[in-house]
Amino acid sequence: MTIHPRPYSRIREKKYLGTVIMQLRDLEFKGIAVKPGTMAVSYGMCFFDELIIKNTEDINFEEVSISFHNCYIRQLTIEDIHSTNISVHFHACMLSGTISAGELISVSLNNCLLEYSIFLLNLQKVELSYTTENIFLRSWREMFKLRKINSLEAYLKEFQRYHIENIINLHVRSSRKDDDKPGVYLMSYNTLPEYKIGYKLKQAEEEALKVALHIDFTAAQADKTTKIENLSLHSLSLSGNPGGKVTIEKINVGNWYLSEFSPKEEVSFYNIDPRSPHDEETKMGIHRCNLDKVWFDNVYFGDFDRLSFYRSKFSNAVFTSCSFPNDYETYEKFLPIENIHYPGKRTINHHKDQYEIFLQLKKALEATGNIYEGLKLQTISQTALSKISSVKGGDKFILSTNHLSNNHGLSISKPFFWFIGVTVVFYLFYLLTAGLLFKSTDIDPDLIGYYFSFIDITHRTDFLKDKNADLNALSLTLDYFNKVIVSYLIFQFVAAFRKYGKK
Structure with a gap:
């Protein structure tokens, strides 16, 4: 079946079975006055089993704009377009298919649900948007009835896959309820009042819609701008060599992939964090x-x-x-x-x-x-x-001791507490070997003061007792090792203390 739409025609509630070829010809537009701000061709609440849009000649008209509102298009194909003044717009539609006509001025999809996926290839301008301000409940109700959908929650669990390749100007966005949290609010239940469309709407999460964007930049096409903002995505995949500016900001994303991605110009990722996990x-x-x-x-x-x-x-x-x-x-x-x-x-x-x-x-x-x-x-x-x-083992020993002593130069608390703990233990053992601990006489308070002499790495060996008469080999050994360890811990403390002064 072939149809030839006329300008400013409004086709409503028609069901097209089988393959329908929409042939755009100059004949239907010849001599028709342009109405600024009005879509040239409009379809609403229509059912297409398979739709192919074709154009093989120039159309002498300002802009042949074709819009589909609340339509179901099981399989869409737009590949063969000759005239350079044609644009196609989809609002609140359910569709799948391929749009790859490089002569199109623009393609826009607003509040659309996909029957698994759509391919947008080699296009001049693409706008994808999810907005709450223009959802019309009565139209949704009729379209769901047409599709015999009785469980919206089950439908929203299906992936909405956008395969986008070689787009010169791409803009993907959604409206938001506040300035802090991005989201896809297309069918967010708490933005809609309870309304029966064959069942009662229930509370559900705003991120129920599983939108997956796969964007490929190839060297064959010189892209100019790519902007993705204010979205909650199940997945975002970027690959190729973008030649223009790429801006992705205020995104919650569950799965984020960059594969063989080598931009030629500036790319900025701003305010991106993981999508709130459910069970994934x-x-x-x-x-x-x-x-x-x-x-x-x-x-x-x-x-x-x-x-x-x-x-x-x-x-x-x-x-x-x-x-x-x-x-x-x-x-x-x-x-x-x-x-x-x-x-x-x-x-x-x-x-x-x-x-x-x-x-x-x-x-x-x-x-x-x-x-x-x-x-x-x-x-x-x-x-x-x-x-x-x-x-080597020696290097591993150095790395492990650095980790224990000051966390590789980051911690000043570690060497400090190691210093206190090690020196107190060594001093007690030093006093024990020197015969000054566990004596039957009263505690000598001067021993506490001598601790500070003990931790002074420049102290004399006989700072507490005569070296020749009273100190044994074990006392001297403990004193020597104490000086070594104290020197090391002081160095580690100073190194960590100067961490922000390092070049």
């Missing part, structure tokens, strides 16, 4: 990427359940106001694995690869003056270094 693990995977032109601002790396950095370069990336874990045990989830979905499949040089990751992060953080996070990466990287099998 949150993951972030960076695989074979060059992120030297990427700015991570307020990205909560430490809050993801699992992270993978595999054969990627990011030492020259900019990290500002980002959160990272505080200890090595938590950093263990930074896995240098090829596939983040298989955490147990580690490389032979797992700890060496981890060490290199931490060094890159440390370098990037210090380059922006973030000494605090850089110092944390210092101790984390040295802990990873101590686990590398090829590191």
Whole structure:
């Protein structure tokens, strides 16, 4: 079946079975006066089993804008378009298919539900949006009846997959209830009053809709702008070599993947954290990427359940106001694995690869003056270094003692308490070997004062008793080892105290 829509026609509540070819011709538009601000062709509450939109000739009209409102399109195909003044718009529709006509001015989808997925390829301009202010309940009710949907909650559990490739100008957004929490509010029940559409709406979470964005930037098309903002996504995947500016901000994402992603211009990720988990693990995977032109601002790396950095370069990336874990045990989830979905499949040089990751992060953080996070990466990287099998035993001993004494230069409390504990024990043993402890006479209060002489590393051997007459070999040995350990702990204390003064 072939249809030839006429300008300013409004088609309502029609059911098209089988394959329908919408042929756009200049004949139907010839001699028709343009009505500014009005869609040229409009379909509402229509059912399409399969719809193919075609155009093989120039149309002498200002803009051939085609809109679909609350329509169901089981399979959509828009590939063969010749005229350069055609745009297609979908509002509150249920659809799936492929749009790959590069001559289209623009394609927009607002508050749409996908029948699994849609492919948007080689287009000039794409706008995807989820907004609560223009949901019309009566229209939704009729469309759900048409589709025989009796459980909205079950439907929202299905993935909404957008495969986006080679888009010159891309904008993806949603409206929000407040300025702090992003979200997809398309069918958020607490934004809608109770209204029967064959069943009673129940309370559900705003993030029930599983929107998955896969965006691929290829070298064949010069993209200009890509902006994604104010969304709660089940997954976000970016790959390729964007040539224009990419801005992604205020995003909650459950699964975030960067694969062979090497931007040519500035890319900024701002205010990104894991989507509130229900029963799913949150993951972030960076695989074979060059992120030297990427700015991570307020990205909560430490809050993801699992992270993978595999054969990627990011030492020259900019990290500002980002959160990272505080200890090595938590950093263990930074896995240098090829596939983040298989955490147990580690490389032979797992700890060496981890060490290199931490060094890159440390370098990037210090380059922006973030000494605090850089110092944390210092101790984390040295802990990873101590686990590398090829590191010699002597080096591992040094690393382990540094970890125990001052946490690789970060802790001033560790050397202080070690100093108090070790010197008190050594002094008590010193007094015992010198015959000055557990005597039947009264306690000599001067012994407490002599403790401070004992911890002075420059004190004389006979500071308390005559060396030749009263001190034995064991007393002298304890005194000597005390001086060595005290010197080491003082050095560790000073090193940790000067951690912010290090270059």
